[in-house]
Amino acid sequence: MSAETWLAQLHENGYRITAARRAVVEMVAKSTHALTPLEVYDLGRKKYRALGLVTVYRTLEKLEELHLIQRVHQPMGCQAFISMGQGHQHLLLCQNCGQAEYFEGDDLEALTKSISKKTGYQINEHWLQLFGLCANCR
Amino acid sequence: MSAETWLAQLHENGYRITAARRAVVEMVAKSTHALTPLEVYDLGRKKYRALGLVTVYRTLEKLEELHLIQRVHQPMGCQAFISMGQGHQHLLLCQNCGQAEYFEGDDLEALTKSISKKTGYQINEHWLQLFGLCANCR
DNA sequence: ATAGTTATTGATAATGATTTTCATTACCGA
DNA sequence: TCGGTAATGAAAATCATTATCAATAACTAT
Ligand SMILES: [Mn+2]
Ligand SMILES: [Mn+2]
Ligand SMILES: [Zn+2]
Ligand SMILES: [Zn+2]
Numbered sequence: 001m002s003a004e005t006w007l008a009q010l011h012e013n014g015y016r017i018t019a020a021r022r023a024v025v026e027m028v029a030k031s032t033h034a035l036t037p038l039e040v041y042d043l044g045r046k047k048y049r050a051l052g053l054v055t056v057y058r059t060l061e062k063l064e065e066l067h068l069i070q071r072v073h074q075p076m077g078c079q080a081f082i083s084m085g086q087g088h089q090h091l092l093l094c095q096n097c098g099q100a101e102y103f104e105g106d107d108l109e110a111l112t113k114s115i116s117k118k119t120g121y122q123i124n125e126h127w128l129q130l131f132g133l134c135a136n137c138r
Numbered sequence: 139m140s141a142e143t144w145l146a147q148l149h150e151n152g153y154r155i156t157a158a159r160r161a162v163v164e165m166v167a168k169s170t171h172a173l174t175p176l177e178v179y180d181l182g183r184k185k186y187r188a189l190g191l192v193t194v195y196r197t198l199e200k201l202e203e204l205h206l207i208q209r210v211h212q213p214m215g216c217q218a219f220i221s222m223g224q225g226h227q228h229l230l231l232c233q234n235c236g237q238a239e240y241f242e243g244d245d246l247e248a249l250t251k252s253i254s255k256k257t258g259y260q261i262n263e264h265w266l267q268l269f270g271l272c273a274n275c276r
Numbered sequence: 277a278t279a280g281t282t283a284t285t286g287a288t289a290a291t292g293a294t295t296t297t298c299a300t301t302a303c304c305g306a
Numbered sequence: 307t308c309g310g311t312a313a314t315g316a317a318a319a320t321c322a323t324t325a326t327c328a329a330t331a332a333c334t335a336t
Binding site for chain 3: 152153154156158159188189190191192193196
């Protein structure tokens with residue numbers, strides 16, 4: 001999804017479109033890496049000098065609410081965000097450069113059914129994430 | 139693994155066995171929930187009044203180094219630890235009460251191979267976690 | 277068992293990231 | 307264009323985690 005789409009989504013949900021939000025949205029929407037608030041701040045200030053770190057936090061919060069971005073958990077930390085994937089997708093992350101890609105096609109039906117039977121749990125959700133080295137880094 | 143085994147492991151690795159460490163190890167080893175440092179602190183003080191929060195942090199750090207515990211990532215936070223599973227196991231967590239269980243038997247061979255071919259990534263590792271409601275909470 | 281070495285401890289202070297406060301600004305519907 | 311009010315950024319407050327440090331206690335070598 002493009003930055004314009006995100007801004008439209010914000011607008012549709014009653015949020016105003018401001019220069020600060022434009023800067024944040026633009027940077028996060030185009031990034032192929034998960035970005036921390038501070039990274040978004042640094043990038044965003046290239047587009048909009050006056051951008052405040054607090055506004056970055058607040059904007060990321062709203063984008064997450066609207067499911068336009070998601071938090072990415074990594075061994076080095078869990079405060080990074082990336083554009084949300086389409087439909088049922090999971091992330092594949094490069095352990096060297098941080099490059100992120102979405103993939104689909106995981107099928108855990110059989111597994112969850114069997115575990116459900118064995119444990120008595122009602123299984124509602126799963127987190128799956130792959131780590132490796134991208135074509136450039138391997 | 140029991141608390142005694144963990145203490146033996148600590149000792150084998152040159153660490154001293156102290157009352158503070160006993161309290162931390164005992165509580166974490168027997169818990170079926172992922173515990174935050176503060177939770178470990180509160181529980182640990184029931185065994186050893188003088189326990190300091192700083193020591194809890196330091197002990198958890200060492201237990202993680204020795205692969206006796208692992209960090210658990212959850213929607214509500216990622217600073218919680220639980221006893222490590224045996225071999226290739228993943229966690230199943232109750233969304234209501236936090237009860238945790240290990241399961242095994244996931245097979246991502248075919249998936250990772252296909253994704254590897256498609257993306258050019260060399261896939262080294264995967265994170266998998268299931269969420270649901272335990273038998274008591276469903 | 278004792279003594280000496282030194283890892284460990286907990287209180288305290290420092291740090292760093294995130295949140296809150298608040299007066300000012302500027303978006304946008306009327 | 308104007309007015310109501312959401313949004314902003316600077317500054318202060320908060321919160322979790324880490325570093326400091328003098329006192330203590332675990333273990334090793336006698
Ligand atoms: Mn996490
Ligand atoms: Mn697995
Ligand atoms: Zn890479
Ligand atoms: Zn439960």
